[in-house]
Amino acid sequence: MRALRIEAVGQVSVGEVEDPVAGPGEALVEIKAAALNHRDLWIKLGQYAGLKFPCIPGSDGAGVVASVGPGADPAWVGREVIINPSFNWGDRDGAQGRDFAILGLPRDGTLAERIAVPVGQLAPKPAHLSWEEAAALPLAGLTAWRALFGRARAEAGERVLVTGIGAGTALFALQFAVASGNETWVTSSSDDKIRRAVTLGAQGGFRYDQEGWLDRAKERGPFDVIVDSAGGAGFGHLLDLAAPGGKIVFFGATRGNAPELALRKVFWKQLSLLGTTMGSPGDWVAMTGFTALHRVRPVVSEVFPLERGAEALALMERGGQFGKIVVVP
Numbered sequence: 001m002r003a004l005r006i007e008a009v010g011q012v013s014v015g016e017v018e019d020p021v022a023g024p025g026e027a028l029v030e031i032k033a034a035a036l037n038h039r040d041l042w043i044k045l046g047q048y049a050g051l052k053f054p055c056i057p058g059s060d061g062a063g064v065v066a067s068v069g070p071g072a073d074p075a076w077v078g079r080e081v082i083i084n085p086s087f088n089w090g091d092r093d094g095a096q097g098r099d100f101a102i103l104g105l106p107r108d109g110t111l112a113e114r115i116a117v118p119v120g121q122l123a124p125k126p127a128h129l130s131w132e133e134a135a136a137l138p139l140a141g142l143t144a145w146r147a148l149f150g151r152a153r154a155e156a157g158e159r160v161l162v163t164g165i166g167a168g169t170a171l172f173a174l175q176f177a178v179a180s181g182n183e184t185w186v187t188s189s190s191d192d193k194i195r196r197a198v199t200l201g202a203q204g205g206f207r208y209d210q211e212g213w214l215d216r217a218k219e220r221g222p223f224d225v226i227v228d229s230a231g232g233a234g235f236g237h238l239l240d241l242a243a244p245g246g247k248i249v250f251f252g253a254t255r256g257n258a259p260e261l262a263l264r265k266v267f268w269k270q271l272s273l274l275g276t277t278m279g280s281p282g283d284w285v286a287m288t289g290f291t292a293l294h295r296v297r298p299v300v301s302e303v304f305p306l307e308r309g310a311e312a313l314a315l316m317e318r319g320g321q322f323g324k325i326v327v328v329p
């Protein structure tokens with residue numbers, strides 16, 4: 001089959017690889033569409049834990065079950081599915097266990113024509129979504145859902161701020177917050193992305209790359225829940241934007257560590273700083289159910305054929321996307 005491989009740091013190729021085989025309890029899925037996450041880029045750049053080359057990256061996929069391995073229910077064959085990329089979460093909802101893994105390193109991922117995964121990772125493709133939209137949902141939808149509802153416990157009517165709205169994860173946080181009745185604001189480095197966020201239900205947004213944005217944001221705040229994945233020097237500003245008793249939930253550090261945190265602001269304002277990663281099986285069921293109930297449609301920024309997968313990664317590297325970058329084999 002054809003697959004995209006990362007051969008070594010910075011080296012992407014598309015070519016023939018051996019077909020996967022469904023092992024015991026597994027299904028072989030013909031991929032109709034896959035989607036990128038920032039993780040795939042970190043792997044390409046050599047900035048991810050547990051690197052192993054060559055590898056087929058890709059955590060998001062949607063497709064049709066072609067066959068099943070020994071012991072797997074044959075009723076899966078022919079079904080249209082999406083794949084939960086959160087493997088071996090473990091027994092506790094509060095945090096993943098030691099065997100936790102994300103699809104697409106160390107296990108081969110979805111940027112290929114076919115993939116073998118345990119049937120327990122499969123869920124029916126949401127009927128209201130196209131293949132491209134369905135592929136865009138799993139990892140970013142799961143992460144955003146747990147951040148907003150599982151960890152920050154956002155309630156209808158609360159004011160929510162989502163930073164860096166161009167990010168795939170950030171857009172899901174916006175869409176989920178709007179669907180659950182939250183007044184939602186965004187930040188971005190692009191006026192166009194803020195305009196597009198408003199068409200998705202955001203009240204408005206702030207240019208985090210412009211002088212004075214913090215003051216403008218304070219006028220519209222404070223915010224009960226702030227969802228961030230950028231970290232870096234700007235993270236400290238979020239303490240000023242949070243309402244007393246507010247929650248700042250984060251799952252990424254695209255801009256690196258926060259250089260210094262004003263701890264006095266954290267305890268005086270009774271803030272909660274909440275780390276989160278991916279999601280438990282319960283989060284997955286809740287997220288897919290919420291998406292179907294509210295007919296949330298993932299925002300697809302661009303669709304690339306597999307052969308042009310390297311260009312798709314380059315688009316992500318320059319932050320040119322608004323929403324998910326989809327790759328079709």
Ligand SMILES: NC(=O)c1ccc[n+]([C@@H]2O[C@H](COP(=O)([O-])OP(=O)(O)OC[C@H]3O[C@@H](n4cnc5c(N)ncnc54)[C@H](OP(=O)(O)O)[C@@H]3O)[C@@H](O)[C@H]2O)c1
Binds near residue numbers: 251255320
């Ligand atoms: N822990 C987990 O489970 C988990 C899961 C998913 C993602 N992540 C992490 O979360 C981050 C986002 O992932 P993704 O796949 O959604 O990324 P992505 O689609 O590549 O998003 C990148 C976006 O980050 C925003 N950004 C960059 N610098 C910023 C800054 N200084 N302040 C605010 N926003 C900034 C930009 O938004 P604008 O274009 O609007 O400026 C950019 O479009 C990555 O670090 C990723 O590794 C973690």
